[in-house]
Amino acid sequence: MKGILKLGEFLKIISDTNRLRILCLLTKQELCVCEIFEALELPQNLVSHHLGKLKDLSLVKERKEGTFIIYSINKNSLRQYKSLFNQIVKD
Amino acid sequence: MKGILKLGEFLKIISDTNRLRILCLLTKQELCVCEIFEALELPQNLVSHHLGKLKDLSLVKERKEGTFIIYSINKNSLRQYKSLFNQIVKD
DNA sequence: TGACAATATCAATGGACATTGATATAGTAT
DNA sequence: ATACTATATCAATGTCCATTGATATTGTCA
Numbered sequence: 001m002k003g004i005l006k007l008g009e010f011l012k013i014i015s016d017t018n019r020l021r022i023l024c025l026l027t028k029q030e031l032c033v034c035e036i037f038e039a040l041e042l043p044q045n046l047v048s049h050h051l052g053k054l055k056d057l058s059l060v061k062e063r064k065e066g067t068f069i070i071y072s073i074n075k076n077s078l079r080q081y082k083s084l085f086n087q088i089v090k091d
Numbered sequence: 092m093k094g095i096l097k098l099g100e101f102l103k104i105i106s107d108t109n110r111l112r113i114l115c116l117l118t119k120q121e122l123c124v125c126e127i128f129e130a131l132e133l134p135q136n137l138v139s140h141h142l143g144k145l146k147d148l149s150l151v152k153e154r155k156e157g158t159f160i161i162y163s164i165n166k167n168s169l170r171q172y173k174s175l176f177n178q179i180v181k182d
Numbered sequence: 183t184g185a186c187a188a189t190a191t192c193a194a195t196g197g198a199c200a201t202t203g204a205t206a207t208a209g210t211a212t
Numbered sequence: 213a214t215a216c217t218a219t220a221t222c223a224a225t226g227t228c229c230a231t232t233g234a235t236a237t238t239g240t241c242a
């Protein structure tokens with residue numbers, strides 16, 4: 001039951017199309033915010049907002065490099081959520 | 092890109108806690124609507140509504156038995172969505 | 183037929199949240 | 213200090229949708 005709540009939270013966060021696109025991008029390489037919003041053709045503040053949501057669940061990590069903030073997938077966290085998913089939603 | 096839209100649709104549908112609980116129940120056994128809403132302590136019309144959403148994506152199947160309508164997981168469909176998920180969200 | 187049980191649908195409501203525009207913060211360079 | 217760039221935050225808006233209460237539909241049994 002606790003797991004269902006946590007899983008629901010995860011699924012809601014990644015169900016957003018733009019967040020999925022961000023995750024997809026970061027799967028291939030780490031990127032700074034400006035590279036992401038240019039690639040996806042989205043306003044900067046919107047991408048920032050979505051990255052914040054992804055970070056809330058530790059789905060992405062960030063690292064500073066000058067004024068740039070470079071985001072990358074948190075693979076461990078993502079793996080745990082996917083494991084929870086497979087554990088609860090069995091086929 | 093088409094896949095991301097479809098995946099987002101799927102994730103949004105199953106991100107709802109009550110729908111997750113329904114799926115979870117149906118994983119173990121097929122059930123009629125009244126068994127579901129009694130088990131989950133939810134109003135009948137709400138469960139009906141959620142089952143409708145799940146059916147929209149073919150995540151559940153239904154079968155009539157008198158006045159009862161018995162729902163079960165559509166394993167094939169669920170497997171396909173999970174496959175799409177793993178294909179797009181790599182860890 | 184009428185009464186009842188199981189399920190679905192309709193209409194209204196309230197809350198969550200993506201999006202936008204404007205502004206703030208922080209780091210870099212001149 | 214000033215200007216500029218990268219990123220984050222704030223406030224407002226509109227839309228989507230879960231939930232609820234009431235009603236409709238469909239099947240069964242007397």
